[in-house]
Amino acid sequence: MDEHKGRLRASELEDSGDVGINPTANLTMGEIIAARFNRRDLLRGSLAVAAISATVGTRALAANEQPARKAQAGSFDFAEIEAGVDQTHHVAEGYDAQVLLRWGDPIFADAPEFDPMNQTAERQARQFGYNSDFIGFIPLDGSSDRGLLVANHEYTNEELMFAGVGIQDSKDADFAKMTKELVDIEIAAHGGAVVEIRRVDGKWQVVKDSRYNRRITADTPMEITGPAAGHERMKTAADAGGRQVRGMVNNCAGGVTPWGTWLSCEENFNGYFWGKVGDNHPEARNYKRYGIGTPAYAWGKFYDRFDIAKEPNEANRFGWVVEIDPFDPNFVPKKRTALGRTKHEGAAGITNRDGRYVIYLGDDERFDYVYKFVTAGKVDPQNRAANLGLLDEGTLYVARYNADGTGTWLPVVHGQGPLTEANGFRSQADVLIETRRAADLLGATKMDRPEDIEANPQTNRVYVMLTNNTRRKEDQVDAANPRANNAFGHIVEMMPEGADHASTAFKWEVLVKCGDPAVASVGATFSSETTRNGWFGMPDNCAIDSQGRLWIATDGNNAKATGRADGLWALETEGELRGTSKHFFRVPVGAEMCGPCFTPNDESLFLAVQHPGEPEDGVQASFENPITRWPDFKDGVPPRPSVLVITKKGGGKIA
Ligand code: FEO
Ligand code: CA
Ligand code: CA
Numbered sequence: 001m002d003e004h005k006g007r008l009r010a011s012e013l014e015d016s017g018d019v020g021i022n023p024t025a026n027l028t029m030g031e032i033i034a035a036r037f038n039r040r041d042l043l044r045g046s047l048a049v050a051a052i053s054a055t056v057g058t059r060a061l062a063a064n065e066q067p068a069r070k071a072q073a074g075s076f077d078f079a080e081i082e083a084g085v086d087q088t089h090h091v092a093e094g095y096d097a098q099v100l101l102r103w104g105d106p107i108f109a110d111a112p113e114f115d116p117m118n119q120t121a122e123r124q125a126r127q128f129g130y131n132s133d134f135i136g137f138i139p140l141d142g143s144s145d146r147g148l149l150v151a152n153h154e155y156t157n158e159e160l161m162f163a164g165v166g167i168q169d170s171k172d173a174d175f176a177k178m179t180k181e182l183v184d185i186e187i188a189a190h191g192g193a194v195v196e197i198r199r200v201d202g203k204w205q206v207v208k209d210s211r212y213n214r215r216i217t218a219d220t221p222m223e224i225t226g227p228a229a230g231h232e233r234m235k236t237a238a239d240a241g242g243r244q245v246r247g248m249v250n251n252c253a254g255g256v257t258p259w260g261t262w263l264s265c266e267e268n269f270n271g272y273f274w275g276k277v278g279d280n281h282p283e284a285r286n287y288k289r290y291g292i293g294t295p296a297y298a299w300g301k302f303y304d305r306f307d308i309a310k311e312p313n314e315a316n317r318f319g320w321v322v323e324i325d326p327f328d329p330n331f332v333p334k335k336r337t338a339l340g341r342t343k344h345e346g347a348a349g350i351t352n353r354d355g356r357y358v359i360y361l362g363d364d365e366r367f368d369y370v371y372k373f374v375t376a377g378k379v380d381p382q383n384r385a386a387n388l389g390l391l392d393e394g395t396l397y398v399a400r401y402n403a404d405g406t407g408t409w410l411p412v413v414h415g416q417g418p419l420t421e422a423n424g425f426r427s428q429a430d431v432l433i434e435t436r437r438a439a440d441l442l443g444a445t446k447m448d449r450p451e452d453i454e455a456n457p458q459t460n461r462v463y464v465m466l467t468n469n470t471r472r473k474e475d476q477v478d479a480a481n482p483r484a485n486n487a488f489g490h491i492v493e494m495m496p497e498g499a500d501h502a503s504t505a506f507k508w509e510v511l512v513k514c515g516d517p518a519v520a521s522v523g524a525t526f527s528s529e530t531t532r533n534g535w536f537g538m539p540d541n542c543a544i545d546s547q548g549r550l551w552i553a554t555d556g557n558n559a560k561a562t563g564r565a566d567g568l569w570a571l572e573t574e575g576e577l578r579g580t581s582k583h584f585f586r587v588p589v590g591a592e593m594c595g596p597c598f599t600p601n602d603e604s605l606f607l608a609v610q611h612p613g614e615p616e617d618g619v620q621a622s623f624e625n626p627i628t629r630w631p632d633f634k635d636g637v638p639p640r641p642s643v644l645v646i647t648k649k650g651g652g653k654i655a
Helices: 039-044 050-064 180-189 284-289 428-433 435-442
Strands: 095-102 132-139 146-153 191-200 203-206 214-216 221-225 244-246 251-256 262-266 321-324 334-336 348-351 356-362 366-368 370-378 394-401 406-411 450-455 462-466 490-496 505-513 539-544 550-554 567-571 581-586 592-598 604-610 642-648
Touching: 095 146, 095 191, 095 203, 132 262, 132 604, 146 251, 146 262, 191 262, 251 348, 284 435, 348 450, 356 450, 356 462, 394 435, 428 435, 462 539, 539 592, 550 592, 567 592
Parallel strands: 132 251, 132 592, 221 334, 450 539
Antiparallel strands: 095 642, 132 146, 146 191, 191 203, 191 214, 221 244, 251 262, 262 321, 321 334, 348 356, 356 370, 370 394, 394 406, 406 505, 450 462, 462 490, 490 505, 539 550, 550 567, 567 581, 592 604, 604 642
8 A cells, every 4th residue: 555655546446554554452363372284384393493394495495496307297287487577467378378369358259448548438348358367268179179258347447457556545636637538438448248259270269250259348247146135234225125136246266156157346445435434334344344435446437336425335246256158148247146245355156065055255354254155056057047046045154263174154044043033133134235244243254365266076175276465464373374474476276065065064285375485573384395496485276177186376476585486386186296386377477367267178278467567566557657568568558467378389289
């Protein structure tokens, strides 16, 4: 925040401890001594004591002195790239990285070409939006060479998109340079896109005249469904029924269901709302818990609904998981309230052995929680239409990680435990609208910013990315969040009891503590086979390919933090090499790595390069003076967030 004079940049919303702070004192497990060290930690000598950490550092350093060393019988064959930072992207030798869709690319046959000096909201609504995070690929006719790419457009960088604007500051300048015209472009650049793509002669193409292509924006009409739909707290002047809302915002990661819908997750929705409600307002406690009141966008200047002083319930209509049917361009997106209201990172799921669908959900804020949702009904492979109602009925749970390596899923259900009228919850709608406060009362474990969570269908193990938390103090350390001042994050692996994702019991262990293993004080626990290029910090998005291998995308690495750009790393999870990481791809300066998504045959890998050229570490950047002009590198053209597709030269699986 400091380097931007108080402007809370959208990307910093998720890295800010100034918003949505978890106020409860009960759940850092301060009373639980971090006494649990799993077998692998012991074998690797990764106990958090200096002497042993130093040993780890020495061992890692010895391996690091041999960067070309090939991992013994590992799952990944590619030749690792050099870690570093420069103006462009880098992929492992033997692979092509094709720029498939850039911000502003037309996605309809009659859509206008990108012209950064003459952009309008109307043009933007016919073009690919800004800053994709989640990417999904939904095959057409079972093909890995033809399908629907679904992409979230999470947020906008006005300083890089618009000439003469620079970084706008809500406190100093009241977003003075943000006109209604520019705000309307931003609204049209948010949301998501459905784009048919096809691979012809090895190259991927956009099918601009596809009947499936669609842009969804922060103004697209949507329906609110599930237990909170129609509740008094969801009603506004524009929607007396509490069931219709315009748009989705800050859609970060998501998921694709087995019935071929796209789940798109509203994350830092608080940054879009202006104004205040008084301390005695019925929503005051709710809005404080979500950090509403520190706008990152000028929208409230022109639209009353983005000002809670004028429309106090509108913010309750954001923070949900949105289900979209990409096969029907007229489908009204559904905000599925049964899955809870948080700063949702993602919504990746797995069909449980009993046929129910289970979705894992991270709430990306320091000291917030890991959730899962278990449908009441079963997935019906024969009846797609029946599955479209599945996400409206089921049970939401929040995770408690015990110090002995066990864990419990606590039902977030009205009437159970403290979730009663005495605590202000008169119905399940109240519980869902204030999911965070309900989870506080249940005694969930405060985590180090839970991001993507993916279940491996081959092993039923579940991987939780915990990106970082530099505000965790020594006396707040617990077994599942074992480092104070956790600058580099870690990954937790969860094993549902009996491989049953609907069970309320699980076991867990820390898979890896991230950061530079050569620096003893960091306490990283990558395996000693990991090279100096192979380690990473700040795990964020992840994917499991069809071979069951785990790939990690990062957000927050840069020259100062880790001496490397964000990128994609491949991480061994099984056997002797477990905890060994290899560097596959890196982004240009200022960007974070998003996606990742494999086609079912593992031959194509979609990656999203989000906010290339975004100012970082006090380095200023603007439309006029960007720190990179990736990927076009043309004078006058700003950096453009883009989706890439990686394929192997000459064909074959990504190895
Ligand atoms: Fe938008 Fe938590 O990443
Ligand atoms: Ca993310
Ligand atoms: Ca992120």
